[in-house]
Amino acid sequence: MSNDASTANEARDSFRHFLAIPTRWKDNDIYGHVNNVVYYSYFDTAIMNYLMVEAQIDVLTGAVLPFTVESKCRYYQSLSFPEVVDAGLRVARLGNSSVRYEIGLFRQQQDQPAAAGYFVDVFVDRQTQKPVSMPQHVRSALERLVSQDDEAVP
Amino acid sequence: MSNDASTANEARDSFRHFLAIPTRWKDNDIYGHVNNVVYYSYFDTAIMNYLMVEAQIDVLTGAVLPFTVESKCRYYQSLSFPEVVDAGLRVARLGNSSVRYEIGLFRQQQDQPAAAGYFVDVFVDRQTQKPVSMPQHVRSALERLVSQDDEAVP
Amino acid sequence: MSNDASTANEARDSFRHFLAIPTRWKDNDIYGHVNNVVYYSYFDTAIMNYLMVEAQIDVLTGAVLPFTVESKCRYYQSLSFPEVVDAGLRVARLGNSSVRYEIGLFRQQQDQPAAAGYFVDVFVDRQTQKPVSMPQHVRSALERLVSQDDEAVP
Amino acid sequence: MSNDASTANEARDSFRHFLAIPTRWKDNDIYGHVNNVVYYSYFDTAIMNYLMVEAQIDVLTGAVLPFTVESKCRYYQSLSFPEVVDAGLRVARLGNSSVRYEIGLFRQQQDQPAAAGYFVDVFVDRQTQKPVSMPQHVRSALERLVSQDDEAVP
Numbered sequence: 001m002s003n004d005a006s007t008a009n010e011a012r013d014s015f016r017h018f019l020a021i022p023t024r025w026k027d028n029d030i031y032g033h034v035n036n037v038v039y040y041s042y043f044d045t046a047i048m049n050y051l052m053v054e055a056q057i058d059v060l061t062g063a064v065l066p067f068t069v070e071s072k073c074r075y076y077q078s079l080s081f082p083e084v085v086d087a088g089l090r091v092a093r094l095g096n097s098s099v100r101y102e103i104g105l106f107r108q109q110q111d112q113p114a115a116a117g118y119f120v121d122v123f124v125d126r127q128t129q130k131p132v133s134m135p136q137h138v139r140s141a142l143e144r145l146v147s148q149d150d151e152a153v154p
Numbered sequence: 155m156s157n158d159a160s161t162a163n164e165a166r167d168s169f170r171h172f173l174a175i176p177t178r179w180k181d182n183d184i185y186g187h188v189n190n191v192v193y194y195s196y197f198d199t200a201i202m203n204y205l206m207v208e209a210q211i212d213v214l215t216g217a218v219l220p221f222t223v224e225s226k227c228r229y230y231q232s233l234s235f236p237e238v239v240d241a242g243l244r245v246a247r248l249g250n251s252s253v254r255y256e257i258g259l260f261r262q263q264q265d266q267p268a269a270a271g272y273f274v275d276v277f278v279d280r281q282t283q284k285p286v287s288m289p290q291h292v293r294s295a296l297e298r299l300v301s302q303d304d305e306a307v308p
Numbered sequence: 309m310s311n312d313a314s315t316a317n318e319a320r321d322s323f324r325h326f327l328a329i330p331t332r333w334k335d336n337d338i339y340g341h342v343n344n345v346v347y348y349s350y351f352d353t354a355i356m357n358y359l360m361v362e363a364q365i366d367v368l369t370g371a372v373l374p375f376t377v378e379s380k381c382r383y384y385q386s387l388s389f390p391e392v393v394d395a396g397l398r399v400a401r402l403g404n405s406s407v408r409y410e411i412g413l414f415r416q417q418q419d420q421p422a423a424a425g426y427f428v429d430v431f432v433d434r435q436t437q438k439p440v441s442m443p444q445h446v447r448s449a450l451e452r453l454v455s456q457d458d459e460a461v462p
Numbered sequence: 463m464s465n466d467a468s469t470a471n472e473a474r475d476s477f478r479h480f481l482a483i484p485t486r487w488k489d490n491d492i493y494g495h496v497n498n499v500v501y502y503s504y505f506d507t508a509i510m511n512y513l514m515v516e517a518q519i520d521v522l523t524g525a526v527l528p529f530t531v532e533s534k535c536r537y538y539q540s541l542s543f544p545e546v547v548d549a550g551l552r553v554a555r556l557g558n559s560s561v562r563y564e565i566g567l568f569r570q571q572q573d574q575p576a577a578a579g580y581f582v583d584v585f586v587d588r589q590t591q592k593p594v595s596m597p598q599h600v601r602s603a604l605e606r607l608v609s610q611d612d613e614a615v616p
Contacts, residue, residue: 014543020484021484021486022482022483022484022507024483024503024506024507025337025343025410025503025510025511026346026506027511028332028337028338029333029337029338030213030214030336030337030339030340031219031338031603032338035198035333035334036193036198036222037194037195038191040190040191041486041487042486044190044486045486045487045488045543048544049487049544052543053544059184059494060184060494060611065185066371067229068190068229069228069229070226070227070228071190071226071229072224072225073224073225073226074224075222075223079319081514082510082515091254117194119190128608175330175332176328176329176330176353178329178349179352179353179355179356179491180351180491180497180499180500182492183487183490183491183492184491184492184493184494185492186368186492189487192488194434195332195334198332198333198334199330199332199333199334201333202333202389202390203389204334206390207390213340235357236356236357236361278370338521338522343506344502344506344530344533344581345499345502345506348498348502349499352497352499369490376498377536378534378535378536378537379498379534379535379537379538380532380535381532381534382532383530383531383534443605452527459540
C-alpha cells in the first residue's frame with residue numbers, strides 16, 4: 001500500500017540532521033502503538049528544534065514566524081513506547097519565503113524509516129501574517145539541510 | 155500556496171457526516187493558534203467516532219482493526235481555543251480492506267474549510283496484523299459516507 | 309483508596325458552572341481508558357474557557373496572566389472515548405492574586421464524579437511575572453463561582 | 463506560594479532514578495512555557511519507563527496493570543522547549559498493591575526542581591480490575607527506588 005514510496009530515497013543516510021526523540025507513555029494508543037497523530041509531533045519537534053537551536057529563530061518575539069501550510073505522513077511500521085526514535089531532517093525545496101522539510105522517523109539501528117513525510121512552512125510577518133522573505137541566518141541554516149536527492153518524499 | 159486545492163470540492167455541503175469538536179486550551183500553541191499537529195487529532199476523532207458510534211466497531215476486542223497508512227492536511231486558516239470546530243467526513247475511495255476518508259474542518263457558519271485532508275486506513279487482523287476484508291457492518295456504514303464528488307482532497 | 313474524598317462534597321450540584329467536553333480518540337491509552345494526564349487537560353480547558361468566555365481575559369495581549377502553581381486529581385472511575393464528560397467548576401478560595409478552582413468530571417447522567425481535583429492559579433504581570441491583583445472583571449466573574457460549601461476537594 | 467514545599471526534601475540527590483525527557487515543540491503553550499498538563503506526562507513517562515525497562519512489566523498482555531488513583535504537581539519554575547528535563551523518581555510508600563511515586567523535574571545542572579509531585583498507583587487484575595498484590599519482580603524493582611527520606615512531596 002505504499003509502493004510508490006520506493007521512488008523516493010528515504011534511507012537514513014539521505015537525511016542531513018538527526019534528533020533523537022524518546023517516545024512517551026501517552027504516545028501509545030489503545031493498540032500499544034504510537035498513535036498516528038503523534039508522528040506529526042515528532043516531525044514538528046525535529047523542525048522547530050533545528051530552527052531554534054541551529055537557526056536561532058526567536059519564537060517569542062522574532063519578527064518572522066514559520067506557519068505550516070501542508071503536511072503529510074506515510075506510515076510503514078509501528079513505533080512503541082519506550083523506544084527512542086531518530087528523526088532525520090532534510091530540506092527538499094527552499095524558496096524565498098517557503099521551505100519543504102522532509103522527515104524520516106527511524107527505529108534504532110534501522111536504515112529504512114518507520115514513517116516518512118513532509119511539512120511545507122511559509123515564513124510570515126508576525127504582525128501582518130503575510131509571507132515574507134526568510135531572514136538570512138535562517139536561510140543559511142536551512143541551506144545546510146538541502147538534500148542532494150532528486151526525489152522527494154511522495 | 156494552496157491554489158490547487160481549488161480543484162477539489164471542499165465546501166461544507168460536500169461532506170456527509172459532521173462532528174462538533176470543541177478546541178481545548180492545550181491545543182493552542184505559542185502563537186495562540188491550534189498547533190498544526192492537533193488538526194490530525196480532530197481528523198482521527200471524527201473518523202473513530204463514526205466507526206465506533208455508527209459502524210459499531212469494537213476497538214478493544216474486535217477481530218479487525220483500522221491502521222492508518224497515510225495522512226495529509228492542508229491548512230488554510232488558523233483555529234483558536236475556545237472555538238468549536240465542525241469536522242466534516244466523507245469517504246472518497248472504499249476498497250476491500252482499505253478506505254480513504256476525507257475530512258474538512260470548518261469554523262462555525264463558514265462554508266469553506268479552515269483545513270482539509272485525508273486518512274488512508276487499512277483494516278487488519280488483530281492477531282496477524284495483515285490486511286483483511288472489512289466486516290460487512292463496517293462497509294455498510296462507510297458506504298453511507300461515499301462522496302458523489304469526482305475530485306478528492308489533493 | 310479515596311475514602312477521605314467522602315469528607316468533601318463533590319456531587320454534581322455542588323459545582324457552579326459546567327462545560328461539556330467530548331473525549332477524543334487520542335485521549336484513550338493502551339487500556340482503552342482516558343489516560344490520567346488528559347484529565348488535567350479537561351480541568352485546564354474548563355478553567356480557561358470560563359476565563360476567556362465569561363471573564364473576558366485576553367490571553368494574547370492582556371497585562372495579567374494566570375499561572376498554575378499547584379494541581380491535583382483523584383481518579384474514581386474510568387472514562388473512555390467517545391463519551392462526553394461534563395466538567396463542573398467552582399471556586400473554593402478567592403484571594404487577591406490567587407484562586408483555587410475545584411473541578412469535578414462527570415459522566416453523563418451521573419451525580420458523583422469520575423474524577424475530581426483542583427488547580428491553584430496565581431495572576432501575574434505579563435512583563436515581570438510577579439503576582440498582581442486580579443483585574444476587577446476577572447474577580448467579578450470568579451465570585452459567581454464561589455462555592456457555598458465548607459469542604460474542599462481534598 | 464509554595465513555602466510548605468520546603469518541608470520536603472526535593473533536591474536532585476533525594477531521587478533514586480533519572481530519565482532525561484526532551485521537551486517537544488507542542489509542549490509549549492501560548493506563553494512559551496511548557497503547559498502545566500504536560501508535566502504529568504513527564505511524570506507518567508518516568509514511571510512507565512521504569513516499570514517497563516527496569517521492572518519488565520508487560521503492559522499489553524500482563525495479568526496485572528497499574529492504575530493511577532491520585533496525582534499532584536507543584537510548579538516552581540517554567541520549563542520551555544527545546545530544553546531537556548531530568549525526571550527524578552523515588553518511591554515514598556510501597557504497599558501490597560499500591561505505590562506512591564514521587565517525581566522531581568529538574569532543569570539541566572539545577573539541584574532544586576522546577577516542579578515536583580507524586581502519583582499513587584494501584585496494581586489491579588486485568589480482568590476484574592480489582593486491586594491485587596503486585597508481582598514480586600515489580601516489587602523488587604520498586605524497592606530499589608524507596609527513599610530514605612522521612613518527608614514526602616507535599
